[in-house]
Amino acid sequence: MNTAPKSSKPEPIKPSRPLRPLALLAILVIAIFASLGIGTKTSDASWAPKLALDLEGGTQLILTPKTTDGSQITPEDIDEAIAIIRQRVDASGVAEAEITRQGQQNIVVGLPGTPSDETLDLVRQSALMRFRPVLEIGNPGVVTEEQLKSTQGEDIEGADDPYLAAADQDKDGKLSEEPATDPANNSDPAWVTEKVLYDFLKLDCTDPANVTGGATHPADKPIVACDPEGSAKFILGPTDVEGTQISSAQGRPHSNGQVLTGDYEVGLEFKSEGTKQFAETSQRLVSLPPPRNQFAMVLDGLVISAPRMQSAILDGKASITGGFTQEQSFALAKQLSFGSLPLNFEVQSEEQISATLGTEQLERGILAGVIGLGLVMIYMIFTYRGLSVITMASLLMAAILSYGTIALLSWTQGYRLSLPGVAGLIVAIGITADSFIVYFERVRDEVREGADLQTAVSRGWKRARRTILASDAVNFLAAIVLYFLAVGGVRGFAFTLGLTTLVDLLVVFWFTHPLLELLVKTRFFGGGHKWSGLDPTHLGATPVYRGRGRGIEAPKPKKAKVAAPVKGSSTLTIAERRAAERRAQREAAEEESK
Known part of the structure; x- marks a missing residue:
């Protein structure tokens, strides 16, 4: 029985097109910096990325929550206050703000750069909770006249229709702000004046600026508001019950009266005055059609919940399900x-802070990055010789892409580069260099096996790219997990780590590999020069050069002769066994030549 392995022809090498990915990468780089150039002329873009609080300095406020009735503030209340302030700051477009607790009750808010007066006012304002009846609910986007016609019908077209009249008029003071008739109660549609309707139609809850919170409205007037997620918008009547009338609120398992359903509910209990007010409200709402049978809980100017009233509640004990x-x-x-507290934020101090310490740390960080880059290049030159030129060019391209992307995100998304973010960029040097090493070693392995250089580049790339993709996938996954689980500056490190991992893939696939494909066609690299880093003799093979363009092949004996088994081969590694077999073949060839 013949157990000899079947001979197989080497896989044909597909013709490469290295210029195509290089051209795509060039277009991408030009697009990034062209966008920045246009932004510097037409907008507030800058060629340099914006810096975070630790590198640029900014404004620091120390706030102390105080209750007007002397009630005690719990640590949970402080956490909720921090969450509200963070939502306000993040939605206003200020990135890399630092909001932390100081001591038992103080809240420290650090805003990088020169924040606007509007942003500072958002931080200083107190958060109010109010219960208002729902008069109208709509989709979050802006409503146009065409959309009104398509939903209401063409028969309502004309200046007499209040919807179209409000949509047509400009903000020139012609819109009425007073109800046409005296409203019978807070749920009366008469509260929907022309001005209220106009504001509702034009409100865009998909715009982050409209879900910042912090808005203050008169309790006795109707308002328009968004939910925090920007998924709906509301017209709400005047306040029925103030949040300070809440006695207690707690999450608990929901029961249908006999068994637990598996869902959860919120148990709500009012104080004595609030019980009377809520009883009147519930009796009114329960008989109204949707959506006017709903009441909205408005915290910090945003509708956090709008449940339906299913029955009149006279004892002040309600449960919110859903x-x-x-x-x-x-x-x-x-x-x-939190909304039940009559809470105000007292500004204990407000001052400008410098970035002296951050600047010194940044200088040391940059110095560390330069030293690390120098050591990497020394290692690459010593180990890979001429291939280190490709490494330097690739690292330069990665630096250009990373810098341009960060500057673009700084302009378009408000991103600010922090010191931990700089650390992420320095770590990226090692990640990118690791990809080059994997690729070069795979190519050199093929050269050691006797393949010509163009074949070695193609086969080595097929073997290397799987390893590079797996390694970068792990790094990117770690960056994502770190970003979502961490807070503060650690998120800046995770963001730049993830960004540079993607840049590494882009550079290796669209720059490093195509560049090596082009250089291997030159005499210096393709001819296996001893300083090219691809010299077969230096790598352990014994090549026979057959002229430029004809490749490098390992020598073959004149006659088909199987070399004797290498003594002790069972204890050798694969690489040592192959090297021993090549030595045996050379000795057999020398004996034949004699």
Whole structure:
């Protein structure tokens, strides 16, 4: 029985097109910096990325929450206050702000750069909770006249229709702000004046600027508001019950009266005055058609919940259901408890802070990065000789792409580069160099096996790219997990780590590999020069050069002769066994030549 392995022809090498990915990469780089150039002329873009608080300095405020009735503030209340301030700051477009607790009750807010007066006012304002009846609910986007016609019908077209009249008029003071008739109660549609309707139609809750919170409205007037997620917008009547009338709120398992359903609910209890007000409200709402049978809980100017009134509640003990998870019910209860406090933020201090310490650390970080880059290049030159030129060019391209992308994100997304972010960029040097080493070693392995250089580059790339993709996938996954689980400066490190990992893939696939494909066609690299880093003799093979363009092949004996088994081969590694076999073949060839 013949057990000899079947001979197989080497896989044909597909013709490469290295100029195509290089051209695509060039277009991408030009597009990034062209966008920045246009932005510097037409907008507030800058060629340099914006810096975070630790590198640029900014404004620091120390706030102390105080209750007007002397009630005690719990640590949970402080956490909710921090969450509200963070939502305001993040939604206003200020990135890399630092919001932390100082001591038992103080809240420290650090805003990088020169924040606007509007942003500072958002931080200083108190958060209010109010219960308002729902008059109208709509989709979050801006409503146009064409959309009104398509939904209401062409028969309402004309200046007499209040919807179209409000949509047509400009903000020139012609819109009426007073109800046409005296409203009978807070749920009366008469509260929807021309001005209120106009504001509702033009409100865009998909715009982050409209979900910042911090808005203050008169309690006795109707308002338009968004939910925090920007998924709906509301017209709300005047306030029925103030949040300070809440006695307690807690998340708990929901029961249908006999058994637990598996869902959670929020138990809500009012004080004596609030019980009377809520009883009147519930009796009114329960008989109204949707959506006017809903009441909205408005915290910090945003609708955090708008449940339907299913029955009149006369004892001041309500339960809010809606298929809540345990986490959702606890979060809503926490918001309601916070809104029950008659809370104000007292500004203890407000001052400009410098970045002297951050600048010194940045200089040391850059110095460390330069030293690390120098050591990497020394190692590459010593180990890979001429291939180190490709390494230097690739690292330069990665630096250009990373810098341009960060500057573009700084302009378009408000991103600010922090010191941990700089650390992520320095770590990226090692990640990118690791990809080059994997690739070069795979190519050199093929040369050691006797393949000509163009074949070695093609086969080595097929073997290397799987390893590079796996390694970068692990790095990117780690960056994502770190970004979502961490807070503060660690997120800046995770962001730049993830960004540079993607840049590494782009550079290796669209620059390093195509560049090596081009250089291997030159005499210096393709001819296996001793300083090219691809010299077969230096790598352990014994090549026979057959002229430029004809490749390098390992020598073959004149006659088909199987070399004797190498003594002790069972204890050798694969590389040592192959080297021993090549030595045996050379000795056999020398004997034949004699």
